[in-house]
Amino acid sequence: MNLSSLKEIKKALLEKQISSEQLVQACFDRIKEHDHEIGAFLHLYEEAVLAEARQVDLDRASGKEMLPLAGVPMAIKNNILVQGKKTTAGSKMLENYEAAYDATVVKHLRAAGMIIIGDTNLDEFAHGSSTENSAFFTTKNPWNTKKVPGGSSGGSAAAVASSFVPVALGSDTGGSIRQPAALCGVTGLKPTYGRVSRYGLIAMASSFDQIGPFGHSVDDVAEIFSVIVGNDEKDATSVESDVVVPELISQDVKGLRIGIPKEYFIEGMDSEVKKAVLAAAEIFKTNGAEIQEISLPHTEYAIATYYVVMPCEVASNLSRLDGIRYGHSAEGKSLLETYLAARGEGFGPEAKRRIMLGSFALSKGYADAYYKKALRVRSLIRQDFDEAFKHVDVILTPTSPTVAWDIGAKFADPLTMYLSDIYTVSANLAGIPALSLPCGFDQGLPIGLQLMAKPFDETCLFRAGKFYQTVTDWHLKRPAEF
Amino acid sequence: MNLSKEDIKHIADLSRLKIEDEKLEMYRGHLVSILGYVEKLTEVDTNGVAEFVSVFSSVNVWRRDEAKPCDLSERDSVIKSFPRRQGALLEVPAVFEGRVE
Numbered sequence: 001m002n003l004s005s006l007k008e009i010k011k012a013l014l015e016k017q018i019s020s021e022q023l024v025q026a027c028f029d030r031i032k033e034h035d036h037e038i039g040a041f042l043h044l045y046e047e048a049v050l051a052e053a054r055q056v057d058l059d060r061a062s063g064k065e066m067l068p069l070a071g072v073p074m075a076i077k078n079n080i081l082v083q084g085k086k087t088t089a090g091s092k093m094l095e096n097y098e099a100a101y102d103a104t105v106v107k108h109l110r111a112a113g114m115i116i117i118g119d120t121n122l123d124e125f126a127h128g129s130s131t132e133n134s135a136f137f138t139t140k141n142p143w144n145t146k147k148v149p150g151g152s153s154g155g156s157a158a159a160v161a162s163s164f165v166p167v168a169l170g171s172d173t174g175g176s177i178r179q180p181a182a183l184c185g186v187t188g189l190k191p192t193y194g195r196v197s198r199y200g201l202i203a204m205a206s207s208f209d210q211i212g213p214f215g216h217s218v219d220d221v222a223e224i225f226s227v228i229v230g231n232d233e234k235d236a237t238s239v240e241s242d243v244v245v246p247e248l249i250s251q252d253v254k255g256l257r258i259g260i261p262k263e264y265f266i267e268g269m270d271s272e273v274k275k276a277v278l279a280a281a282e283i284f285k286t287n288g289a290e291i292q293e294i295s296l297p298h299t300e301y302a303i304a305t306y307y308v309v310m311p312c313e314v315a316s317n318l319s320r321l322d323g324i325r326y327g328h329s330a331e332g333k334s335l336l337e338t339y340l341a342a343r344g345e346g347f348g349p350e351a352k353r354r355i356m357l358g359s360f361a362l363s364k365g366y367a368d369a370y371y372k373k374a375l376r377v378r379s380l381i382r383q384d385f386d387e388a389f390k391h392v393d394v395i396l397t398p399t400s401p402t403v404a405w406d407i408g409a410k411f412a413d414p415l416t417m418y419l420s421d422i423y424t425v426s427a428n429l430a431g432i433p434a435l436s437l438p439c440g441f442d443q444g445l446p447i448g449l450q451l452m453a454k455p456f457d458e459t460c461l462f463r464a465g466k467f468y469q470t471v472t473d474w475h476l477k478r479p480a481e482f
Numbered sequence: 483m484n485l486s487k488e489d490i491k492h493i494a495d496l497s498r499l500k501i502e503d504e505k506l507e508m509y510r511g512h513l514v515s516i517l518g519y520v521e522k523l524t525e526v527d528t529n530g531v532a533e534f535v536s537v538f539s540s541v542n543v544w545r546r547d548e549a550k551p552c553d554l555s556e557r558d559s560v561i562k563s564f565p566r567r568q569g570a571l572l573e574v575p576a577v578f579e580g581r582v583e
Binding site: 083084097098099100101193194207233236237239298300301303304305307308309315319322323324325326327328329332334335336338339340341343344345347352353355356357358359360363370372373374375376377378379380382413414415418430431455 | 490493494495496497498499500501509512513515516517519520521522523524525526528531532533534536537538543545552553555556559560562563564565566572574575576577
């Protein structure tokens with residue numbers, strides 16, 4: 001039985017070929033057998049969850065009307081709050097912190113009857129592109145355990161790629177869903193900024209952060225997206241928007257206008273990645289889409305803009321971790337010493353770097369030259385996209401310039417690591433939705449295709465992505481060991 | 483952007499981070515390299531360009547200024563997470579040095 005697609009799982013549950021308890025138990029069995037090689041999970045919620053699953057089975061047996069996803073297991077990134085569970089954000093700072101409430105997305109998942117079986121590893125406070133910045137351990141890529149899974153949502157991507165769970169949630173500030181999805185060969189969505197409530201997501205950079213789903217297919221990602229989307233009075237930046245009904249999305253790409261930005265196909269991109277992405281464009285073209293070259297002139301400034309604005313927001317958001325109210329604490333002779341010691345001990349090197357960068361870029365005498373300048377360039381980057389979307393419906397690019405790299409290879413030089421986000425940060429700077437899906441392999445490692453659309457047009461991404469997955473089978477490939 | 487070890491110490495103090503002396507040079511190297519890279523923003527002509535405010539032309543989101551009681555289990559969890567507490571009270575080190583009461 002193929003239990004990696006939501007469609008198959010829902011059918012099996014509905015026809016009582018499997019119970020939710022068996023399904024959840026199967027996930028735990030598989031995780032226990034293989035996760036010591038991968039390191040996708042930080043915590044498993046075994047006992048509580050099996051009881052939840054049994055309750056779903058009892059309800060189903062009694063003939064009660066069930067929601068479509070009732071009893072379906074999933075995992076979430078460990079920077080999303082689940083009441084009573086340790087929500088560490090991958091940091092020593094929050095190693096023993098138990099969430100006081102459920103994030104809004106968790107409430108939505110519970111309302112849909114889904115069963116959260118555990119939480120996944122990440123770079124500390126979502127700072128990174130490899131999960132090597134986790135304070136606990138590095139997650140391995142299921143396709144080759146010597147390679148990174150990408151990050152920062154590397155645990156969620158690896159958990160889906162390993163078929164530990166059919167779907168998972170991550171968060172994306174500069175590519176943290178799409179890049180690990182690409183490196184692990186799964187499908188991942190960063191929604192339009194404001195589509196999904198950030199309430200209960202441990203904030204990294206508040207004007208960029210969005211929660212989004214991972215799955216093996218666009219269908220599954222679209223289905224989970226439709227569960228978590230919506231306005232929330234507890235997140236003033238969330239907006240009311242049309243509900244996406246996955247079943248109603250057209251799978252025809254005739255007349256779809258697809259733009260290929262010339263600035264993305266530059267030095268530094270692997271030739272195999274380029275080949276695979278252009279081959280995907282060719283598939284759309286032969287099936288009736290119109291392909292045109294477009295220009296996003298400020299692309300080369302995206303990383304620089306992001307690495308000014310984002311650390312400023314990080315420095316501000318992480319100031320709440322003062323060692324007084326929650327999290328790691330330290331004894332100091334004065335309040336100041338308590339702050340210095342608690343934060344000095346609790347944060348890892350990458351978090352410290354970003355906090356210091358932000359403090360510097362916001363400090364007196366430098367804020368105009370760095371922070372305000374970067375905000376102006378951010379406006380120009382957004383205008384590039386506004387202009388492009390007058391001519392095209394979808395922008396097609398690689399997700400990552402390379403396939404997964406060796407663990408340790410980029411760890412010593414932060415700037416090299418930052419440059420691996422070159423194709424993903426722009427969507428966060430502009431607030432637009434973007435989808436990554438598998439489109440080939442190089443040296444046995446998955447290559448990711450990125451599709452971007454105008455704000456609130458996730459439907460267009462699903463349309464193009466679903467079509468692509470009906471005519472290709474990259475998304476059906478699984479790592480050999482599994 | 484050239485930064486000295488003293489500059490890094492100052493930035494660390496502003497950031498409320500205790501950094502060991504032997505690590506200052508490492509952070510100095512990283513910050514200089516990153517700030518050197520972001521200097522390319524000076525190439526962009528931003529005359530007359532407004533600072534980015536938010537992803538959407540947002541308007542204020544208003545609500546009544548009313549206290550809404552939270553779930554008791556949430557309240558208990560919040561209190562439980564205070565590193566130092568007396569009953570339901572959060573214990574904070576003295577703010578003014580030299581005073582002990």
